[in-house]
Amino acid sequence: MADHQRLVIDEAGENDAGRYSCVAENVPGRDEKDIVVSLLRPPKMRNDRLQVEVAQNEAQTLTCPIDDRSVQIQWFKDELPVRSNSRVQILNSGRTLHIMNADSSDSASYSCLAKNEAGDDTAYFDLLVLVKPEITGLHPRTIDSISNQTVPIHCRTTGIPPPSIEWYFSDKRIDPSEKYEIVENGTVLRIHNIQSDEAGRYSCVARNKIGEAQTDVFIEVTEAPTFIGAVNEIKIIEGTEKTIRCDVKGKPYPTVTWRKNGEPVGYGLISRGGENLIHIVKARVEDAGRYTCIAMNRGGERRHNMQVHVLVPPKIADGDRVLKAVEGNLLVLECPANGIPPPEITWLKNGNKLNVTGSSLSLPNLSVADDTKYTCEARNEAGSASADYVVDVLIKPRIRDVGTEIRVVEGEKARLECKADGNPPPTVQWLRGAVNEIKIIEGTEKTIRCDVKGKPYPTVTWRKNGEPVGYGLISRG
Incomplete structure (x- = not known):
C-alpha cells in the first residue's frame, strides 16, 4: 500500500511477536495505534501410539497430551466422533475422556484431535479392556x-x-x-x-x-470284567467232590452266569463274597463237559471256558482167573480194563514186569515154564486196579523108564512099574489085552490104536456107535 500503510512480516517467528505501533503524522497533527502481534503455532503432540489396558468394570481416563488451552479438542473412537453418555464423559474442556465400568465393547482405537488456526495434530490410544477368564463349557x-x-x-x-x-x-x-x-x-x-x-x-x-x-x-x-487265576482244564475223580471257581473283578462288580456245553447250569451254584462257584458233590461221568463262566457289567461281557474231565479209576471186568491150556498150544490172557482216561496195562509174571503192552498177553507154544501166576495192572490218573491169572498148563501123560518086555520065572512073582508124568497127574490103569476105555481132552488130538496080529494079517474095519467110521482111518505096517 502507498505511504507505508501496511507492514508485512515474512516467515514470522518468535522474535516477531510483540507490540507494534502505527504512527500517522501530518501538518495538523499526529495519531498512534498499538497492535499486539501474537505468534500462533499449530498443535504438536507425541507421535507414538499409547497402549492402554483396563480391567473389565474398572474406570479408565484417556488424557490428550497437550498443554495449550487455546486449542479445540475432539475425541474419536475407531475414527467416529465420541459423544458423552452415561458411561463415557468428556471433561476438562475436552482434554480428558473418562470411561466408567469398562467392558469389551470399549476396546478400540481412540484418538484426540487438537486444532487451532495454525493447524492440528492427533494423538492415538489403543485401549484394551481386559476380561477375566470364564469357562463357557466343560462337557x-x-x-x-x-x-x-x-x-x-x-x-x-x-x-x-x-x-x-x-x-x-x-x-x-x-x-x-x-x-x-x-x-x-x-x-x-x-x-x-x-x-x-x-x-x-x-x-x-x-x-x-x-x-x-x-x-x-x-x-x-x-x-470291564476280567478273570483272576482262570484255569482252562479241571480234572475230578469220579465219586469225589470238587468246586469249580470263577473269580472275576470289574467295576461295577460283574454279574456272573454259568453254562455247560452251551446250556444254563441250574445246580450246585454258589455266589458269596465275590466268589462264583459250582460245587459238585459226587462227580459223575455226566458232569464232564465244557463249563463257561460269563461275566457282564456296563464295560462289556467276558467269557471263560473250562474243560472239566471226570476221571474214572480203572476197573477190570470179572472173568476166569484160572486158565487151562494144553502144552504146546497158544494161550491168550485178556485184561478187560476200563477207565477214563483209558488205563495203561502192565503185565507181570510172578511179580516181575514183562515187556508187554496192551490188554492181551499171548503165551505161544505153552510149556511148563508158563505154568505160574500172571498179574494185570491197570493204571490211570484216577487210580489203579489189578487182577491175577493162574495159568495151568495141561501136559498129556508120559510113561517113562518102562521096559517093553519083562521075563519072569514061572511060578515066581512078577513086578511091573508104570511111571507116568502129566498135568493133571494121570490116572494109571493096568490093562491086560485090549483097551476098553479111552479119555481125550477136548480140543486135543488122540490116536486110537487097534493092534492085531494074525496069519494072514487080518482086515480091520471100524464102527462108532454101530455105524461105519469113514474118517481119520490110518492103516500102515
Whole structure:
C-alpha cells in the first residue's frame, strides 16, 4: 500500500511477536495505534501410539497430551466422533475422556484431535479392556468311561487376553505324556488307556493377567470284567467232590452266569463274597463237559471256558482167573480194563514186569515154564486196579523108564512099574489085552490104536456107535 500503510512480516517467528505501533503524522497533527502481534503455532503432540489396558468394570481416563488451552479438542473412537453418555464423559474442556465400568465393547482405537488456526495434530490410544477368564463349557461334568479306552475332556474358555489353560488331576498338575495328550491350545485333554485308579476329579484352570477360573469334571471308570487265576482244564475223580471257581473283578462288580456245553447250569451254584462257584458233590461221568463262566457289567461281557474231565479209576471186568491150556498150544490172557482216561496195562509174571503192552498177553507154544501166576495192572490218573491169572498148563501123560518086555520065572512073582508124568497127574490103569476105555481132552488130538496080529494079517474095519467110521482111518505096517 502507498505511504507505508501496511507492514508485512515474512516467515514470522518468535522474535516477531510483540507490540507494534502505527504512527500517522501530518501538518495538523499526529495519531498512534498499538497492535499486539501474537505468534500462533499449530498443535504438536507425541507421535507414538499409547497402549492402554483396563480391567473389565474398572474406570479408565484417556488424557490428550497437550498443554495449550487455546486449542479445540475432539475425541474419536475407531475414527467416529465420541459423544458423552452415561458411561463415557468428556471433561476438562475436552482434554480428558473418562470411561466408567469398562467392558469389551470399549476396546478400540481412540484418538484426540487438537486444532487451532495454525493447524492440528492427533494423538492415538489403543485401549484394551481386559476380561477375566470364564469357562463357557466343560462337557460333560460327569463322564462315564470304560477301562482301556481314550477319554477326551473339553474345556472352552473366554477372556482377554486369551487365557492359558492347565489341567489337574486331584490337584496335581498334568503334563503332556503318552498317557495324557493336551491339544487344541490346551482346551482338550485326552486320557489314553484309562484305568480304574485314574477315576476322580479333573480340573480345568484358565488364567490370564487379571484372574483365573476353574471348573471340575468327575470321571468314573467302568472296569470291564476280567478273570483272576482262570484255569482252562479241571480234572475230578469220579465219586469225589470238587468246586469249580470263577473269580472275576470289574467295576461295577460283574454279574456272573454259568453254562455247560452251551446250556444254563441250574445246580450246585454258589455266589458269596465275590466268589462264583459250582460245587459238585459226587462227580459223575455226566458232569464232564465244557463249563463257561460269563461275566457282564456296563464295560462289556467276558467269557471263560473250562474243560472239566471226570476221571474214572480203572476197573477190570470179572472173568476166569484160572486158565487151562494144553502144552504146546497158544494161550491168550485178556485184561478187560476200563477207565477214563483209558488205563495203561502192565503185565507181570510172578511179580516181575514183562515187556508187554496192551490188554492181551499171548503165551505161544505153552510149556511148563508158563505154568505160574500172571498179574494185570491197570493204571490211570484216577487210580489203579489189578487182577491175577493162574495159568495151568495141561501136559498129556508120559510113561517113562518102562521096559517093553519083562521075563519072569514061572511060578515066581512078577513086578511091573508104570511111571507116568502129566498135568493133571494121570490116572494109571493096568490093562491086560485090549483097551476098553479111552479119555481125550477136548480140543486135543488122540490116536486110537487097534493092534492085531494074525496069519494072514487080518482086515480091520471100524464102527462108532454101530455105524461105519469113514474118517481119520490110518492103516500102515
